[in-house]
Amino acid sequence: MQTTSITEDLDAPVNTAQLRRAWREQILTWVMPITVLIIALGLWEYLVWHYEIPKYLIPAPSLIAETLIKDGPSLMASSWFTVKLTFFSLGLAIIGGVLLGALFALSRPVELSLFPFAVILQVTPVVAIAPLILIYVDSTFAALLICAWIVAFFPILSNTVIGLRSADHNLSDLFTMYRASPWQRLRYLLAPSALPYFMAALKVAGGLALIGAVVAEFVAGAAGQHTGLASRIIESSFRSEIPRMFAALVLVSLLGIVIFLLTSWASRKVLGHWHESEIRREN
Amino acid sequence: MNNDPIIRLTRVSKKFGQSMLAVDDISLDIREGEFITFLGPSGCGKSTALKMIAGLLPVTAGTIEITPQSGVSEQDLGFVFQEPTLMPWATVFDNVYLPLRLAGLKRSDVEARVKDILKEVGLTRFEGSYPRELSGGMKMRVSIARALVTRPRILLMDEPFAALDEMTRSKLNDDVVRLANENKLTVIFVTHSVFESVYLSTRIIIMAARPGRLVADMPMQRPWPPKDEWRTTPEFTAEARKVSETLKGTLNANDIDH
Numbered sequence: 001m002q003t004t005s006i007t008e009d010l011d012a013p014v015n016t017a018q019l020r021r022a023w024r025e026q027i028l029t030w031v032m033p034i035t036v037l038i039i040a041l042g043l044w045e046y047l048v049w050h051y052e053i054p055k056y057l058i059p060a061p062s063l064i065a066e067t068l069i070k071d072g073p074s075l076m077a078s079s080w081f082t083v084k085l086t087f088f089s090l091g092l093a094i095i096g097g098v099l100l101g102a103l104f105a106l107s108r109p110v111e112l113s114l115f116p117f118a119v120i121l122q123v124t125p126v127v128a129i130a131p132l133i134l135i136y137v138d139s140t141f142a143a144l145l146i147c148a149w150i151v152a153f154f155p156i157l158s159n160t161v162i163g164l165r166s167a168d169h170n171l172s173d174l175f176t177m178y179r180a181s182p183w184q185r186l187r188y189l190l191a192p193s194a195l196p197y198f199m200a201a202l203k204v205a206g207g208l209a210l211i212g213a214v215v216a217e218f219v220a221g222a223a224g225q226h227t228g229l230a231s232r233i234i235e236s237s238f239r240s241e242i243p244r245m246f247a248a249l250v251l252v253s254l255l256g257i258v259i260f261l262l263t264s265w266a267s268r269k270v271l272g273h274w275h276e277s278e279i280r281r282e283n
Numbered sequence: 284m285n286n287d288p289i290i291r292l293t294r295v296s297k298k299f300g301q302s303m304l305a306v307d308d309i310s311l312d313i314r315e316g317e318f319i320t321f322l323g324p325s326g327c328g329k330s331t332a333l334k335m336i337a338g339l340l341p342v343t344a345g346t347i348e349i350t351p352q353s354g355v356s357e358q359d360l361g362f363v364f365q366e367p368t369l370m371p372w373a374t375v376f377d378n379v380y381l382p383l384r385l386a387g388l389k390r391s392d393v394e395a396r397v398k399d400i401l402k403e404v405g406l407t408r409f410e411g412s413y414p415r416e417l418s419g420g421m422k423m424r425v426s427i428a429r430a431l432v433t434r435p436r437i438l439l440m441d442e443p444f445a446a447l448d449e450m451t452r453s454k455l456n457d458d459v460v461r462l463a464n465e466n467k468l469t470v471i472f473v474t475h476s477v478f479e480s481v482y483l484s485t486r487i488i489i490m491a492a493r494p495g496r497l498v499a500d501m502p503m504q505r506p507w508p509p510k511d512e513w514r515t516t517p518e519f520t521a522e523a524r525k526v527s528e529t530l531k532g533t534l535n536a537n538d539i540d541h
Contacts, residue, residue: 170364
């Protein structure tokens with residue numbers, strides 16, 4: 001059970017070996033992947049140029065970049081639509097997942113009666129439900145929102161339930177001994193205990209919300225004047241404008257990366273000072 | 284110190300499920316200022332008895348009175364678990380502040396009080412640290428500080444140092460004795476260590492397993508508070524042997540099979 005005392009750590013001067021190690025870590029996490037990416041793009045560019053591959057098959061990265069700039073304004077509008085859809089559905093998934101999760105954790109009967117429906121919602125592929133939702137819901141945006149929400153909501157729900165139940169039993173006894181109110185118990189014990197589980201779910205749900213948004217839009221087709229990146233991909237494919245397909249694809253990927261970085265950053269921010277999963281170990 | 288019991292157990296039993304008799308018909312008076320250990324093999328119901336006194340487990344039969352005449356209510360209980368049982372997301376200060384926070388006391392009003400108790404357990408420098416940054420013994424000190432911050436008159440300790448190394452354990456034993464003496468605490472201490480119980484207590488309650496029952500009530504003739512040197516005296520060895528013999532006598536065939 002003994003772990004090393006903090007005393008040395010507090011008094012130890014910041015030594016250069018440590019700094020050097022931190023610097024190397026920085027290089028490994030940023031410079032290496034970026035270098036590899038640049039090399040891959042260069043190779044791609046070279047191969048397309050060398051074999052004279054027509055742009056309607058595989059466009060060169062330079063052409064994709066050009067398209068990104070040329071079609072910038074219209075692609076940005078589509079991106080904004082997808083961004084809105086993704087974050088809106090993620091927000092609703094968080095609200096719905098946490099509220100329902102809390103209800104499940106509080107009441108066994110509620111959990112037993114509603115959980116099967118949550119599972120059905122989760123296991124039925126969203127592609128299969130989307131056409132129905134598009135028929136029943138007037139507003140396309142609302143229909144897409146529901147689809148993306150269905151996909152993103154389940155991990156948050158299930159992890160919130162597990163998290164709220166994972167509080168240490170002895171700590172729970174302690175709260176009982178000191179006559180904690182239900183609110184105090186939630187605020188000071190259950191919520192912090194659930195946080196690591198919730199943050200893990202958030203990372204998954206962030207990616208799923210984007211997938212849900214894109215898939216739903218594919219099903220909805222290119223119809224309507226306000227359309228997202230997925231519609232632009234379909235539209236470009238109909239017109240055989242392959243460079244623009246790639247450009248839209250790049251933007252979808254970028255959005256996914258941004259979501260991943262945001263949720264990872266949030267997780268580190270919230271758990272970094274205490275939870276094993278986010279603690280950076282020395283040595 | 285008066286002679287009225289501060290805690291009275293009358294024919295207390297605890298059953299888990301239909302057949303598991305964890306505690307069988309225990310009656311016991313505990314007087315103010317006593318340092319009592321419950322000593323026995325695992326499964327003898329010593330922890331269960333302690334948790335019933337703390338109000339963490341309901342009794343199946345019998346009564347536990349925490350005598351109102353002596354001005355003691357359940358809020359005057361402090362409890363230390365076998366593990367430190369700290370909130371990993373909270374600083375040492377916040378962990379110790381917890382019982383006061385749950386009682387609705389504002390941080391600014393009790394800051395000095397929390398700092399005082401941290402000083403008493405020697406953790407002043409670590410009030411801003413997180414539990415993961417502390418050693419096992421330091422975590423246990425935080426746990427003790429948290430139990431004492433409400434200024435209880437009764438301190439219940441459930442095998443608190445079982446997981447610690449011998450050096451840390453004997454240091455913490457001395458700290459508990461000092462704190463108990465300074466704060467005029469009545470302590471109930473659960474342990475399976477004969478030496479620990481002989482060193483610490485003014486009275487040893489020996490329990491046996493299956494069913495968990497009280498087999499001997501041994502008041503100790505000894506200097507209290509104990510000094511570290513006492514561990515090496517012939518008197519200490521004699522007391523330990525006596526307690527050990529009694530404890531051995533309680534082991535039945537069932538236990539030896541294990």
